[in-house]
Amino acid sequence: MRIFKRINATIQSNFNLFLDQIENHEALVTEAMHEVKAASAQATARLARLQQDEDKLAARLAELRKDAVQWKDRALKAGTQDEARALECIRRMTRAKEEAASTESQLTKAQELRARLVEDLRGIQSRLDELQRKKHTLATRQFRAEAMKAIQSDGTTALDEITGIFDRWETRVSEAEGYVADPALLTDDFELAYKQKEDDEGLRATLLELMAEAKH
Numbered sequence: 001m002r003i004f005k006r007i008n009a010t011i012q013s014n015f016n017l018f019l020d021q022i023e024n025h026e027a028l029v030t031e032a033m034h035e036v037k038a039a040s041a042q043a044t045a046r047l048a049r050l051q052q053d054e055d056k057l058a059a060r061l062a063e064l065r066k067d068a069v070q071w072k073d074r075a076l077k078a079g080t081q082d083e084a085r086a087l088e089c090i091r092r093m094t095r096a097k098e099e100a101a102s103t104e105s106q107l108t109k110a111q112e113l114r115a116r117l118v119e120d121l122r123g124i125q126s127r128l129d130e131l132q133r134k135k136h137t138l139a140t141r142q143f144r145a146e147a148m149k150a151i152q153s154d155g156t157t158a159l160d161e162i163t164g165i166f167d168r169w170e171t172r173v174s175e176a177e178g179y180v181a182d183p184a185l186l187t188d189d190f191e192l193a194y195k196q197k198e199d200d201e202g203l204r205a206t207l208l209e210l211m212a213e214a215k216h
C-alpha cells in the first residue's frame with residue numbers, strides 16, 4: 001500500500017502545481033483577450049456611427065450639388081432682365097459649390113477612416129482567433145507535459161511500478177494454480193471400482209438379452 005500512497009502523493013502535488021501554472025497563464029491570456037475584445041466592441045460601435053455620418057455627408061453632398069445646378073439654372077433664366085436676382089442666384093450657386101467641396105472633403109476623410117477601421121477590426125479579429133488557437137494548443141501541450149511529469153517518481157514512472165505490481169501478482173496467481181491437482185487425480189478409486197462393476201453388469205445383461213432373442 002505504501003507504493004500507492006507515494007504514487008498518489010507525487011501525482012497530486014505535481015498536478016496541483018501544474019493547475020496553478022495553467023490557471024495563472026490562462027488567467028493572464030484570458031484577461032488580455034477580454035481587453036482586446038472590449039476594445040474591438042467599442043471600435044465596432046464607432047464604426048457604426050462612422051457609417052451613419054458617412055451616409056449623412058453623402059446625402060448632404062448630393063443635395064448641395066443639386067442646389068448648385070438649380071441656382072445656376074435660375075441665374076441663367078433671370079439673365080439680364082433681372083440682374084439683381086441673377087446675381088443673387090450666382091451668389092447662392094457659389095456658396096452651394098463651396099459647401100459641396102467642403103462636404104466632399106469631409107466625406108472622403110470619413111470613408112478613409114472607416115476603411116482603416118474596418119481593416120483594423122479584421123486584423124484584430126484575425127489576431128484574436130490566432131491567440132485563441134495558440135492558447136488551446138499551449139494549454140494542451142502543457143497539460144500533456146505536466147501530466148507525464150506528474151507520474152514520474154525517482155526516475156521510474158508510476159505506470160512502470162504499477163506494471164511491475166501486475167507482473168508479480170500474475171506470478172503469484174500462476175504459482176497458486178500450480179498447486180491445484182489435476183481433477184483426474186482426485187477421483188476416488190473405490191468409487192471407480194463400483195462404477196466399473198456396474199457398467200459391466202449392464203453390458204452383461206444386454207448381451208444375455210441379445211442371445212435370448214437370437215434363439216427365437
